[in-house]
Amino acid sequence: MDELDLQLSEIVLFELPTFEAAQGFRVRLRPRWPGWSHNDEGLWLFAAELGDGADALALLLREAQELVGDLDLLAVVFVLDGRSYVLPAAEPLYVRAEKQAA
Numbered sequence: 001m002d003e004l005d006l007q008l009s010e011i012v013l014f015e016l017p018t019f020e021a022a023q024g025f026r027v028r029l030r031p032r033w034p035g036w037s038h039n040d041e042g043l044w045l046f047a048a049e050l051g052d053g054a055d056a057l058a059l060l061l062r063e064a065q066e067l068v069g070d071l072d073l074l075a076v077v078f079v080l081d082g083r084s085y086v087l088p089a090a091e092p093l094y095v096r097a098e099k100q101a102a
Contacts, residue, residue, distance in 0.1 A: 010051075011035065012060060013079040014087075016044040024071050025064070033060055065090040 016022045022037050022044035033048035033056075050056040057080075068076055069089035078087050 009081050010049055012048050012050065012057070014046040014048070014064065015077040015079070016046055017073070017076075019044060021071050021073065021076075022046055024067060028067050029060070029063060032063075061087060062090075 014025060016025060019039070022039075025046045026037060029046075029048055033051070035047040035049050037044060037046045039045075048060055050060065053059070061078075064076075064078070065087055068074075068087060069091050073089060075086050075088040077084055079085075
């Protein structure tokens with residue numbers, strides 16, 4: 001494993017559709033997960049460094065999943081170890097709407 005592979009395995013890269021979504025991720029996640037963000041031709045990239053904790057990935061993905069729902073997004077793509085995955089919102093939008101109406 002070369003140094004670049006090691007660095008990539010310690011970073012989760014989220015692909016976000018808007019500046020507002022990137023700002024939401026920055027405000028909510030940046031205090032716990034350092035990293036960077038970048039605008040790449042209409043797509044916002046948000047990187048989060050995992051750190052040393054054994055449960056760091058699970059905690060980050062759980063928090064991001066809740067944030068995806070809070071931002072009224074259906075899902076976002078994230079990249080980990082060079083592979084792309086889809087992270088759905090924590091709760092379907094129709095369930096949240098029903099709760100708010102009750």
